[in-house]
Amino acid sequence: MNSSPRSIVVLTGAGISAESGIETFRAVDGLWANHDVNDVATPEGFERNPQLVYQFYNQRRQQLLAEDIRPNAAHTALAKFEHDFPGEFLLVTQNIDNLHERAGSQNLLHMHGELLKMRCLNSRMVFETRENFDFDTECQCCRSPGNLRPHVVWFGEMPFFMNQINMALEACDLFIAIGTSGNVYPASGFYQTAKIRKARTVELNLDQTGSSFDTHVYGPATEVVPEFFGDLLDQ
Ligand code: OAD
Numbered sequence: 044m045n046s047s048p049r050s051i052v053v054l055t056g057a058g059i060s061a062e063s064g065i066e067t068f069r070a071v072d073g074l075w076a077n078h079d080v081n082d083v084a085t086p087e088g089f090e091r092n093p094q095l096v097y098q099f100y101n102q103r104r105q106q107l108l109a110e111d112i113r114p115n116a117a118h119t120a121l122a123k124f125e126h127d128f129p130g131e132f133l134l135v136t137q138n139i140d141n142l143h144e145r146a147g148s149q150n151l152l153h154m155h156g157e158l159l160k161m162r163c164l165n166s167r168m169v170f171e172t173r174e175n176f177d178f179d180t181e182c183q184c185c186r187s188p189g190n191l192r193p194h195v196v197w198f199g200e201m202p203f204f205m206n207q208i209n210m211a212l213e214a215c216d217l218f219i220a221i222g223t224s225g226n227v228y229p230a231s232g233f234y235q236t237a238k239i240r241k242a243r244t245v246e247l248n249l250d251q252t253g254s255s256f257d258t259h260v261y262g263p264a265t266e267v268v269p270e271f272f273g274d275l276l277d278q
Contacts, residue, residue, distance in 0.1 A: 047278045048130060048215075048216050048217035048243070048275070049130040049131065049216055050130055050131035050132075050211075050214055050215045050216055050217070051128070051130065051131065051132050051133070051215060051216075051217045051218075051219065052133045052135065052208075052211050052212055052215045052217075052218050052219075052233070052237065053121065053132075053133070053134045053135070053218075053219045053220075053221065054135045054136070054137070054218070054219070054220045054221070054223060054230060054233055055121075055134065055135070055136045055137065055138060055143070055220075055221045055222055055223065056136075056137045056138065056220070056221070056222045056223025056224065056230070057073075057137070057138060057222060057223070058221065058222020058223060058224075058248060058249055058264055059115075059117050059118065059136075059138070059142075059221050059222040059264045059268070060115075060118075060138055060140055060142050060222075061222065061249075061264070062115045062117070062263060062264060062265045063112055063113060063114060063115045063118070063140075063142055064111060064112050065106065065107065065112065065140055065142075067222075067224075068224075069224050069226060078099060080198060081198075082095055082096075083095060083096050083099040083100075084195075084197045084198055085197050085198045085199055086197055086199060086200065087199075088197075089192065089197070093177075093178050094177060094178060096192075096193070097175075097176065097177035097178065097193075098177075100158065100193040100195065101175040101176070101177070103139070103158055104158045104159065104172075104173070104175070105175070107140050107141065107158055107159075108173060112140075112142075113142070113145070114142045114143070114145050114146035115142075115264070115265050116265040116266075116268070116269050117221070117222075117264035117265050117267075117268035117269065118142050118143055118145070118146035118148070119146045119147070119269075120268045120269035120272050120273070121134060121143065121146065121148055121268065121272065122143070122146040122147035122148045122149075123147075123272075124272040124275065124276060125148060125149060125150065126147070126149075127276055128275075128276065131211075131214070131215070132150055133150050133152070133208075133211045133215075134148050134150060134151045134152070135151075135152045135154055135204075135208055135211075135230075135233075136151065136152070136153055136154065136155075137154060137155045137223060137227070137230050138153070138155070139153065139155055139156055139157055139158040139195050140158060141157065141158070141159055152203070152204040152207065152208060153203065154196070154202040154203050154204055154205075154208065154230065155195060155196045155202060155203075156193070156194045156195035156196050156203065157194055157195070158193070158195065159171055159172060159173060160172065160193075160194035161176055161191045161192065161193060161194055162191070162192055162193075162194040163182050163183075163184050163185060163190050163191060164190045164191070164192055165182075165184075165185050165190055166184050166185065168183075168184050169194050170183055176191055202229060202230070205229065208233070209236065212233055212236040212237045212240075212242075213236065213237075213239075213240050214240070215237055215240070215242050216241070216242050216243065217242055217243050217244075217245070218233065218234055218237035218238075218242050218243070218244045218245070219244075219245045219246075219247065219271075220233070220234060220244075220245070220246050220247070220248075220254075220256070221246075221247045221248070221264060221268060222247070222248060222249070222264050223248070223252075224252055225252045225253070225254045231254070234246075234254060234256055243257050243258070244256040244257045244258070245257065245258045245259075245260065245271075246258070246259045246260070247260045247262075247264065247267045247268060247271055248260075248261060249261065249262065249263060249264075
């Protein structure tokens with residue numbers, strides 16, 4: 044790298060949580076190999092069969108809350124970097140798990156929502172939950188069942204925080220994507236937005252994704268993330 048960065052945006056995907064025991068989406072044995080996206084991750088699927096959708100996210104939530112699921116060295120390295128870095132730092136995650144915040148990340152946006160939250164379909168109020176919920180669960184605000192949905196973004200819906208994210212991408216001088224296959228828009232286009240303003244772009248991933256970042260570093264996140272961000276601080 045030519046000069047020390049002053050403003051950094053990091054995008055993470057399922058690959059950063061893989062070594063914590065949470066399956067990715069597009070691996071051969073990943074979530075989308077065993078579940079039909081159209082059934083469990085679209086508004087139409089939820090309308091057709093809400094119980095199936097509730098069940099899918101209840102399972103994901105229970106898995107996330109299991110004792111053996113915890114942040115790994117990559118999550119921790121990002122939190123440490125953010126703490127020590129003197130410039131601007133924004134972490135955007137496509138993940139709906141809470142491993143970044145458990146590792147200590149502060150300036151964090153969950154663009155695809157959060158597993159530990161649910162939303163009222165009437166008021167759009169968001170509530171925290173660690174419990175299963177479904178069609179029969181009474182909503183805390185309207186006191187009636189059938190109004191709650193997972194606070195996650197489904198295909199066909201607009202991700203959260205897009206204005207804030209785009210502003211940060213346009214202002215950054217370094218953009219780093221970690222553990223994401225680059226299959227899902229708009230996150231897949233972030234590196235191009237960052238490039239327009241001449242930011243340097245880096246991909247840290249287990250294997251090639253086909254996206255043309257300036258620099259590619261291949262390897263498991265628990266190895267490449269601590270190493271890359273350790274070097275970045277030393278610059
Ligand atoms: P994917 O499952 O599409 O991609 C995960 C990426 O992480 C792949 O490129 C893997 O090679 C890489 N990977 C796997 N293990 C890794 C490891 N130990 N270290 C580093 N990299 C590793 O997941 P995402 O790109 O996050 O959206 O998927 C994006 C979105 O698609 C998700 O947020 C979700 C999904 O459908 C919605 O549900 C709206």
